[in-house]
Amino acid sequence: MKSLHCPTPSGDVIFCDEVRFENTAKHLYIGVYTNEMIIHPSFPVRLRSIAAVVTFALRPNEICDLKIEVSYTGIEANIAELSITKEEIQKIPLPEKDGDDPEPYDPVMKATAILQMSDIVLPGPGKFKVLAHCGENVWRLGTMKVTAAPVAESTVPNPA
Secondary structure (H helix, E strand, C coil): CCCCCCCCCEEEEEEEEEEEECCCCCEEEEEECCCEEEECCCCCEEEEEEEEEEEEEECHHHCCCEEEEEEECCCCCCCEEEEECHHHHHCCCCCCCCCCCCCCCCCCEEEEEEEEEEEEEECCCEEEEEEEEECCEEEEEEEEEEEECCCCCCCCCCCC
């Protein structure tokens, strides 16, 4: 059996309403979205809270200053940004080599960043987009479509 290595740099994002932190080092993701957020009743809408949980993976030779951006269709400025310096990334512990593993040691640094946003006004249907900038490279980490709920047809008889 051939062992495949994780391609890097890479990453992904989970969108949820809120992230709670426990004193046992657990994170609780509340209101996790799949690939779409459905808005009731209509736009514009104010989101009390939305979080982008970003996980990224790098090899030691790929370390750079990293900037994560969250944007939304129709909002000119980024709605959230997070900068992580090379020095901070170098502090991420590398996994230890398993002495019994016959595969060559190929460490991948993995970390999670939580961008908790509040009081965001979405002007209309669109999508959230999360990008990571590393030097000249840009990774598209994830998107989430935002749509309006279908309007139910009235069940009231038309008096005409």
